Amino acid sequence: MGAGNLLIVGAGLTGAVIGRKLAEAGYSVSIVDSRDHIGGNCHTERDAETGVMVHVYGPHIFHTDDSEVWDYVNSFETFKPYKNRVKATTKGQVFSLPVNLHTINQFFGKTMRPDEARDFITQDQADTTIDDPQTFEEQAMRFVGKDLYEAFFKGYTTKQWGCHPSELPASILKRLPVRFNYDDNYFFHKFQGMPENGYTSMIEKILDHPGISVQLNTMFTRAMAEDYDHVFYSGPLDGWFDYELGRLGYRTLDFERFTFDGDYQGCAVMNYGEAAVPYTRITEHKYFSPWEDHDSSVCYREFSRAAEPGDIPYYPIRQVKEKALLAEYVALAEAAEGVTFVGRLATYRYLDMDVTIREAMDAADGFLQGARDGTGVPAFFASPL
Numbered sequence: 001m002g003a004g005n006l007l008i009v010g011a012g013l014t015g016a017v018i019g020r021k022l023a024e025a026g027y028s029v030s031i032v033d034s035r036d037h038i039g040g041n042c043h044t045e046r047d048a049e050t051g052v053m054v055h056v057y058g059p060h061i062f063h064t065d066d067s068e069v070w071d072y073v074n075s076f077e078t079f080k081p082y083k084n085r086v087k088a089t090t091k092g093q094v095f096s097l098p099v100n101l102h103t104i105n106q107f108f109g110k111t112m113r114p115d116e117a118r119d120f121i122t123q124d125q126a127d128t129t130i131d132d133p134q135t136f137e138e139q140a141m142r143f144v145g146k147d148l149y150e151a152f153f154k155g156y157t158t159k160q161w162g163c164h165p166s167e168l169p170a171s172i173l174k175r176l177p178v179r180f181n182y183d184d185n186y187f188f189h190k191f192q193g194m195p196e197n198g199y200t201s202m203i204e205k206i207l208d209h210p211g212i213s214v215q216l217n218t219m220f221t222r223a224m225a226e227d228y229d230h231v232f233y234s235g236p237l238d239g240w241f242d243y244e245l246g247r248l249g250y251r252t253l254d255f256e257r258f259t260f261d262g263d264y265q266g267c268a269v270m271n272y273g274e275a276a277v278p279y280t281r282i283t284e285h286k287y288f289s290p291w292e293d294h295d296s297s298v299c300y301r302e303f304s305r306a307a308e309p310g311d312i313p314y315y316p317i318r319q320v321k322e323k324a325l326l327a328e329y330v331a332l333a334e335a336a337e338g339v340t341f342v343g344r345l346a347t348y349r350y351l352d353m354d355v356t357i358r359e360a361m362d363a364a365d366g367f368l369q370g371a372r373d374g375t376g377v378p379a380f381f382a383s384p385l
Contacts (some may be wrong), residue, residue: 009220010234012040013353014343016206017360018232023211025368032218038207044198050259050296052286053198058253058302059283060199063189064354070191072357077202079193080291084186090151090273097271098186099148100179114180121145121178136168144178155275160304161251194288225338230377234343236313237329245329248348249322250313256301264297279303316348326384333379340377347384
């Protein structure tokens with residue numbers, strides 16, 4: 001396809017996938033990132049002291065039902081089998097999550113079969129007076145009842161979001177948070193795994209194309225856009241407009257990193273459901289590469305708080321106030337020229353990695369289609385609203 005100089009802001013998954021597809025189509029692609037590494041929040045690096053592959057910005061576990069996306073990532077990096085099996089410490093015991101038949105029997109001191117457990121939860125525990133759950137708390141109470149809600153969801157959610165679960169929408173608790181069998185695989189998806197050499201290795205290979213140049217430690221300014229035919233922007237949506245309407249709300253994470261000579265907790269992820277424990281979870285990173293053998297561990301205690309200017313934004317809040325401000329920024333974005341807003345920050349949505357890749361592939365395809373038929377390029381290929 002030919003001609004055109006494109007600028008991509010952000011060297012994470014979104015920018016890499018879009019950049020590769022457009023470079024393969026003949027475009028000259030420049031990618032800039034403010035950090036000193038590629039990969040965004042998926043960045044992984046080998047710890048010099050222990051040899052453990054560390055998920056620098058917290059664990060990223062790949063899971064998808066999208067076979068095209070699965071084939072795509074495996075074309076750049078071998079994905080080894082990995083099942084996310086989360087544990088939770090609460091009330092002086094360790095339980096399996098998501099809540100499953102073993103969790104229920106252990107928690108209530110019973111030996112119920114699946115049908116018995118289902119009847120017990122739906123008839124004896126669930127608050128059936130709640131017909132149409134509107135809040136996180138109502139959603140949990142409706143489907144698992146007060147005891148399980150308070151043990152596994154209330155304290156954790158309060159710490160994660162910085163507010164009471166009654167102030168959060170029911171949509172945050174998307175699925176029925178209980179299984180009536182002994183399946184403790186956290187995800188339902190057909191394809192699950194971890195890249196053998198880490199996500200940064202995979203993204204390096206995606207970016208390895210003669211039509212792509214990458215500049216790190218480079219802070220984007222809108223003046224840069226004048227030198228390019230089009231910009232794909234994966235930074236914060238409000239940041240493009242210099243926060244002129246105010247800042248969209250985010251939660252951020254602080255990590256207390258420590259090493260341990262031996263095996264610290266025996267699993268990759270241990271949640272702490274009680275509000276009295278200040279951190280939400282501890283992650284032990286050698287367990288994210290179970291095919292490797294390490295004598296020592298790298299662990300993170302994870303603390304959630306409101307993001308401030310200069311923090312790394314992790315989770316969009318998307319409550320009523322934020323949605324109103326988001327709508328105003330979307331109107332500005334749709335009136336902007338020469339830019340497409342892509343990725344989790346520019347669309348102000350929490351995105352799993354597979355959805356990030358799918359949307360990046362679709363955005364690149366849409367751009368190429370628009371170039372072919374002369375229809376132009378929309379501001380968003382995936383609506384933030």
